[in-house]
Amino acid sequence: xxxxxxxxxxxxxxxxxxxxxxxxxxxxxxxxxxxxxxxxxxxxxxxxxxxxxxxxxxxxxxxxxxxxxxxxxxxxxxxxxxxxxxxxxxxxxxxxxxxxxxxxxxxxxxxxxxxxxxxxxxxxxxxxxxxxxxxxxxxxxxxxxxxxxxxxxxxxxxxxxxxxxxxxxxxxxxxxxxxxxxxxxxxxxxxxxx
Numbered sequence: 001x002x003x004x005x006x007x008x009x010x011x012x013x014x015x016x017x018x019x020x021x022x023x024x025x026x027x028x029x030x031x032x033x034x035x036x037x038x039x040x041x042x043x044x045x046x047x048x049x050x051x052x053x054x055x056x057x058x059x060x061x062x063x064x065x066x067x068x069x070x071x072x073x074x075x076x077x078x079x080x081x082x083x084x085x086x087x088x089x090x091x092x093x094x095x096x097x098x099x100x101x102x103x104x105x106x107x108x109x110x111x112x113x114x115x116x117x118x119x120x121x122x123x124x125x126x127x128x129x130x131x132x133x134x135x136x137x138x139x140x141x142x143x144x145x146x147x148x149x150x151x152x153x154x155x156x157x158x159x160x161x162x163x164x165x166x167x168x169x170x171x172x173x174x175x176x177x178x179x180x181x182x183x184x185x186x187x188x189x190x191x192x193x194x
Contacts, residue, residue, distance in 0.1 A: 007039070007040055007043075010036040010039040010040035010043055010046065013032045013036030014032070014043075016032045017029045017030070017031075017032030017033040017049060017050075017053070021049070026056070029049075029053045030053045033046055033053060034050070045069070045071070048071050048075055051063070051066045051069065051075075051078060052078065055078070055081060056085075059081075059082040060082070063079055063082035063083065066082060074099070076095045076098050076099035076101075077095065077096060077099040077101040079095050080092040080094075080095035080101065080104065081104075089108075093105070093124065097124075097127055097128055097131065100128065100132055100138070102132075102141040102144050102148075103144075105128045105145070106125070106144065106145065106148040108121075108124060109125045110151065112124065113151070113152045114155075118153075118155065118159065118160070122153065125145055125152060126149065129142065129145045129146065139181050140181075140182060142177075142181055143177070143178045143181035143185065143188065144182075146175070146181065147175065147178040147191065149170075149174040150171045150174035150175040150178065150191055150192075153171035153174060154168070175188060175192035178192070179192045
């Protein structure tokens with residue numbers, strides 16, 4: 001029982017810190033995470049949670065925490081958030097792509113498309129699609145990425161009438177793939193039909 005007191009108290013401190021973070025109390029959350037780290041200094045979960053508490057106030061330190069936690073896709077995506085706050089969008093995008101963070105990449109691609117940067121938006125989503133796999137775990141993400149590509153290509157077709165026919169074909173192919181991967185998603189089916 002004595003051997004378990006350190007991990008148990010660290011877990012308790014992490015829980016208290018997450019509760020404070022959910023209430024929007026960043027300083028107390030950070031204090032709890034720091035206290036828990038005195039019990040378990042190498043616990044990746046604590047470093048990730050501490051990074052989330054620091055993200056808005058100190059993104060540079062948050063980035064260090066996410067990198068130290070090295071918890072895979074979640075930490076890569078959160079590190080991308082820190083890099084974006086530090087004004088390093090290209091590095092953030094690299095982390096998002098590595099994490100296969102579909103919603104973040106899609107938001108960036110749609111933002112690029114809104115600014116008329118259709119080729120950059122399509123290239124970004126295409127790179128994400130290239131990394132995703134058609135398996136049970138990633139199928140929904142892959143369908144979502146294809147749907148985003150369809151949106152980008154349709155927006156480009158509207159803005160570039162001289163290329164509209166080929167851009168619409170690409171959009172149709174993207175929505176076909178999204179509908180095939182997620183056949184019960186009405187949004188993809190309606191976009192494909194449109």
